Amino acid sequence: MVLAPTVVLAVVLSLLGVMYLAYISDPEGNLHDFPIALVNQDVGDTIDTGDGTEQVNFGKQVADALVAGMPADQVDLRVVGISESERLMRTAQIYGAIIIPSDFSKRLGILGVGSVVGGEIERPIITVQTNPGMGPYSAGIVNRIGGQAMAEVNKQVGDQLTTRVRDTLAASPAGAPAPEISGAAQITLSQPVHVVEQEWRPLRDGAGLGLTAFFYALLILMAGVVGAMVVHTMVDAQLGFQPTEYGPWYVHYPPTPISRFHTLLIKWGVMCVVAVVISLLYLLVAKILGVAGDQPVQLVLFSILALIAVGLTCMASLAAFGTAGLLINLAVFVILGLPSSSGTVPIQATPTYIAWLAEFEPMHQVYLGMRSILYFESDYAAGLGRGIWMSLLGLLIALVGGVAITKYYDYKGLHRENLVNKKKTAA
Known part of the structure; x- marks a missing residue:
């Protein structure tokens, strides 16, 4: 109870410290x-x-x-x-x-x-x-x-x-x-x-000195990661695979006889609905605050695509690795993602290994798309094209990987069972 969480947090948070401090410590030297x-x-x-x-x-x-x-x-x-x-x-x-x-x-x-x-x-x-x-x-x-x-x-x-x-x-x-x-x-x-x-072409009012694209991309990324975690947990609770706590009480439904593959399909379906709703809410807030720019249709459509790609990828990771998938998602989308986004410090002013991460890290791709929509009139060459194609690539990897791993688990008879109870029954 002490050693395991201490070791895990030491590794994860050390990586967080290295990435974030190296990212901002010496931009001109890098x-x-x-x-x-x-x-x-x-x-x-x-x-x-x-x-x-x-x-x-x-x-x-x-x-x-x-x-x-x-x-x-x-x-x-x-x-x-x-x-x-x-x-x-x-x-x-x-x-x-x-x-x-x-x-x-x-x-x-x-x-x-x-x-x-x-x-x-x-x-x-x-x-x-x-x-x-x-x-x-x-x-x-x-x-x-x-x-x-x-x-x-x-x-x-x-x-x-x-x-x-x-x-x-x-x-x-x-x-x-x-x-x-x-x-x-x-x-x-x-x-x-x-x-x-x-x-050259000063930004309009509400552009936040060129930072609104970064924070909008961050909102989409966090919505995908947090949304996947919430949907994963709540769907599992409804299917009886884990209890739901309400203060001192909890509810634990009987496990539903459903395959891993069909469970993942349900979660993906819920995440797609969530992506549309959250993207529209973000657009509404952005319009109220005056930061939505002049391309609202492109903004909401790209937000939906990016949010679905991030959410489905996170859920595929959770389906493959279980609880460890939470740490993997945290590392891929947050710890490695924010420093390599180039949303605050240019990628050419960061250490070369961070610049290398930007080639495929999701946060950077989402930021490029948002920046193009908000500041460069949705020009494909300004980053929107790369943002769309990399989001589609991420979505394809999530679909193929998620289907393959859950089908494999189902084929091998690796059902979602309590290992402790299974061992007691076998004994």
Whole structure:
């Protein structure tokens, strides 16, 4: 009575601690393959060097410096055009983008001239775009990556621009006083690029800064796990396989002569009804709170599919392993599922073994579908397609596995009997 629960809880809760603390302890230290787009729209410019003119493209120099300086093992920097960047944002393939505008070289040239000639000038701009639908933590990582990269770019471009201005001034006509760079101009030249942080398509009100998809997916997952446990227990009580307690009293019906296979079919049928009811109730609550988005039909249909897949899988596990199935369900759907969901910390900012779990863990698949529906207009490429097909795959595994194991038990005559009483009778 002491040793068994202590050992089981020590193993299960240690796994829980390892998964959750490793998940959140060092996201930037665990960064790997974090996808960001780099867009260079700069068309170049012709500048006066004092001895003539020169065609320059500072945007290309900045882009090349970013590609060379970005740690390849941490950041997956994709050099693309603006239309491709938009597509990658829309389909949730990247967390953000660094955009160099078409007039970057022109503005940088004007900045150099303006350092010695009076007049109003503006620093050239580089935009660091974040994809808010990917979650608030990912936006912070994008801004930090962009800020660190832009600091180095500012240093290199500032040194180059200052040198060009000094060379131009040194080439003044003989006898003419050489203009000097003022102290204020030198400060401007040392930090010539203005970095603007911008959200790509800000989320609507009620999106919870990009967290509602995670919590909606969590609700569906918990409804499937808890619902399966409740249906399993209550159906077994009605069939007489276990007592039902009411305070100090309990009811224990006579066991019903029914096969394991037909018992599982009853539980699956009840779970399907529960899935529809709970999904509609969740939608009602979400509508009242203003978090349901603009795709309510897709939201409720996907919720039903995901809830049925999770619920039927949990019941197949209980049918196969009995009480031990509760621990298996807890491990698969909760302990391993939440850290690998990518709902709060991006999967590319977690340890690689957690990222590997995300390839098949149910929570991640449900989250991708919910995120697509709530933030990306139910775009299949943004995760809804994967969410649907992985839910169908999970449902197929549950159906095949559940039918196979219960049919096998029935075929072998392994009926639901009390082993203690059976041994006494045999003796």
